Amino acid sequence: MPNKTLSDFAALHEPVSHGTALFPIALYEITSTLWMEERIWYHWHEELEILVVTRGCARMNIAGRSHDIREQDIVIVPSGALHSASRTPGQPFCFFALVFSPSLLDRSGSDDIYRKYIAPVFENRLQFPEHIVPHSAWQQELLTLLYSIRDLFAEKAPGFELLVKARLLEIWHALAARSIPASSPKPGEDRAAHHIKPVLAYLQKNYRRQISLREVADAVHMSEGHLCRLFRSVTGMTLTDYLHLYRISVSADLLIQNRHSISEVAGMTGFNNISYFNKIFRRYMHMTPTQFRQSDHAHPLSFTGR
Structure with a gap:
């Protein structure tokens, strides 16, 4: 299976298919x-995701709810x-994640199993436990x-x-037995997330060129x-910080590929000034682009499955 990088994993509204149609x-x-500021960028997908931390710890944000997660924790x-995640400073963050469609569990979508146990979860009428710390027997079995x-x-x-599929159905059974009716979002919470999605999509689509705050505001019909207030309330960072982080993540991937000069990489990721690119890159990567390319650390993070 091909290796992937962190920015590949977190395309905003992931257009790729997870697995195959069948x-x-x-x-x-x-x-x-x-050695770097590692994050899973804010993104979403229609599939359900189950994540297991295999080493280290991080803070994960899901629809405005924060969870401090550590080794062996499970996140739904x-x-x-x-959702997004950022590793705890000074700690690694290693995990594997399953991302799957409801059709995997029941392709017909019309029997009692789908109607009673699958559809309510994917339609967000029932809610699985979101953060599971494996202390009890059923939680340990889930991890196994x-x-x-x-x-x-x-x-x-x-x-x-x-x-x-058999293991996944066992997992579903354990989670369904502990599901609860989905809680209503706090006033404005769901609406804020809804409005911020097109902002993130616009930034990730246009990061290769210069983008002004006015341009983004006009594109999403906001002042x-x-x-600025909405973006910070949802993501915890400024729009400029987010754009810098995304550009640096993409530029690191390009430097790893070693197909372009550093000045070309800067231009490909929206930095028209090589000195400014070096400054921002160093801020987040703690080394210059040249040092990064020459270092033993310049390897993509390992992914499987896409």
Whole structure:
């Protein structure tokens, strides 16, 4: 399976298919390091995601709710939820994630199993536990099943798809037994996330060129002041900080590929001034682009499944 990088994993509204049309599930694995500002950018997808931390710790934000997660913790990301994560300073953040469509569990979408146990979750009428710390027996069993799926993807023996689906149904049974009616968002919370999605999409689509605050505000039909307040309330950072972080993440990937000069990489990621590119790159990567390219650290984070 091809390696991926962190910015690949977090395309905003991911247009890619997770898995295949006939087997709509993918497993992604990330091995983190300590040398850069590592984040999973705010993004969302219609599929449900189950994430297992394998090393280190991070803070994860799901639809405005923050969770401090650490090794062996399990996180369930609901369908359509805007989410992000950033590692704890000085700590690695390694994890694997399963991302899958409801059609994997029941392709017909018309029987009692789908109607009673699957549709309510993907339609956000029922809510699974969002952050699971594996203390009890059922939580430990859940962790064992998830690691089993990871092993099945790694080996891909004939018929592994049958066992993946079987394990996933066991996981679903354990989670469904502990589901609760989905709570209503706080006033304005859901609306804020709804309005910020097109802002993020605009930034990620246009990061290669110069973008002004006025341009973004006009594109999403907001005043500049309202846009700044809303963006910070949802993402916890300024619009400029987010754009810098995204550009530097993409530029790091391009430097790893070693196909372009540093000045070309700067221009490809929206930096028209090489000195400014060096300054911003150093701010987040703690080294210059040249040092990064020459360092032993210049390797993509490992992904599987896409």
